[in-house]
Amino acid sequence: MVLRFIKGVVEKLKGGLSKARGLFSAIFGRSLSEETINMVEEALFSADIGVSLTTLIIEELKERYKKGEFKDTDSLMEALKEKFVKILESNGNELRLSPSPPTVVLVVGVNGSGKTTSIAKLAHYLATEKGMSVVVAACDTFRAAAIEQLEKWCERVQSRLKGDKFCRLIKHETGSDPAAVAYDATDAAIARRADVLIIDTAGRMHTKVPLMEELRKLVRVVQKKIPDAPHEVLLVLDATTGQNGISQAEKFREAVPLTGIFLAKLDGTAKGGIVVAIKERLGIPVKFAGIGEKLEDIAKFDVASFAEALLGR
Ligand SMILES: Nc1nc2c(ncn2[C@@H]2O[C@H](COP(=O)(O)OP(=O)(O)OP(=O)(O)O)[C@@H](O)[C@H]2O)c(=O)[nH]1
Ligand SMILES: [Mg+2]
Known part of the structure; x- marks a missing residue:
């Protein structure tokens, strides 16, 4: 047993997250528009991110979208992933x-x-x-x-x-x-x-x-x-x-x-x-x-x- 997110674990995890994943993956491949960002918002709600955090993330994404920072849906999703990692990142993940x-x-x-x-x-x-x-x-x-x-x-x-x-x-x-x-x-x-x-x-x-x-x-x-x-x-x-x-x-x-x-x-x-x-x-x-x-x-x-x-x- 290797305690990392080995492949099987990721697959299992994907199963657990399947509902939210489905909504997110429906976004890939669409053309980028304000509507796409609304879909992200819906997916975030369904993933149980919570209202306040979802609002914060969506506002930031909309602002960056208006500034023309995203060239397509992929780059929008990449920005979302980066935001997630940033929030989750901490030095404290090891058992003390x-x-x-x-x-x-x-x-x-x-x-x-x-x-x-x-x-x-x-x-x-x-x-x-x-x-x-x-x-x-x-x-x-x-x-x-x-x-x-x-x-x-x-x-x-x-x-x-x-x-x-x-x-x-x-x-x-x-x-x-x-x-x-x-x-x-x-x-x-x-x-x-x-x-x-x-x-x-x-x-x-x-x-x-x-x-x-x-x-x-x-x-x-x-x-x-x-x-x-x-x-x-x-x-x-x-x-x-x-x-x-x-x-x-x-x-x-x-x-x-x-x-x-x-x-x-x-x-x-x-x-x-x-x-x-x-x-x-x-x-x-x-x-x-x-x-x-x-x-x-x-x-x-x-x-x-x-x-x-x-x-x-
Ligand atoms: N699928 C799944 N089931 C789990 C997991 N962890 C615990 N369970 C199940 O959840 C149920 C409750 O688990 P327990 O470990 O008894 O929970 P507890 O908090 O000690 O419960 P109490 O002592 O009654 O307060 C059991 O049927 C476990 O098998 C998990 O990661 N995945
Ligand atoms: Mg117990």
Whole structure:
């Protein structure tokens, strides 16, 4: 598994982005006119770029069109692609690693967004590709099935590892305090000299303590042992939820400083443009994409490939 946008991944991604792609590709081959730009606008809306960003992009394109900057539709689409890449480009697409392991990765997101599956993929990637040992904390203690699901994933990852590398789950009983699990998992990660500690969390309010308060508490507990943790806070967004992702990000950001997005289900009926909107509105880079339900179905987010998959012919 090479975590780049290898051909198969781009093809898969194209499938997920097919609706928006269809609208964009209908533009190629047409003669250039104001009408073509209106078609771009429609395609941007349908791709879930969002109203404000679409308006901004379209105004810029219209202005440049009036100045005669585009000689044909191809150059118009090229300008659009450049704009996308410019918005998405950031130096922050890599996972932030702590100079003194374990690196703590906190994973948050609403119910069903894909957190647990994405954690499994990330653990698998870090263990098999980067040779890291991983401790996973089952801090979604709401239902037994959630803990079992994570346990199965960790065992599957473990079965693929060689030598003394490991992927171990730390869990408590269903219904126990998530912060207590985090505390033990932090201890275990330090004691076992793990490279990474990945923390799964609940996506719903299930006690009297509001979810966001629970997240803050969990962070405080981890910081007792690792003061600069968490080094990475990944928000898992379901790519099919579109613009709603923005408000989810805003909500979680009130509780914990988000450092990246894991965009799950990009292989589904995703519109994909949400990536651009999130980066533009919130300044949070998309670091990984989920492109299926298997351990290998993770792609490191690559700006140019994404723009090509969405806007390419
Ligand atoms: N097609 C596809 N399905 C995914 C992807 N990531 C997760 N899923 C599916 O989405 C569903 C929810 O995934 P979970 O990982 O359980 O989500 P969660 O956020 O942990 O959910 P809760 O623990 O219930 O809050 C599962 O059926 C996953 O198989 C992806 O990248 N592509
Ligand atoms: Mg889960």
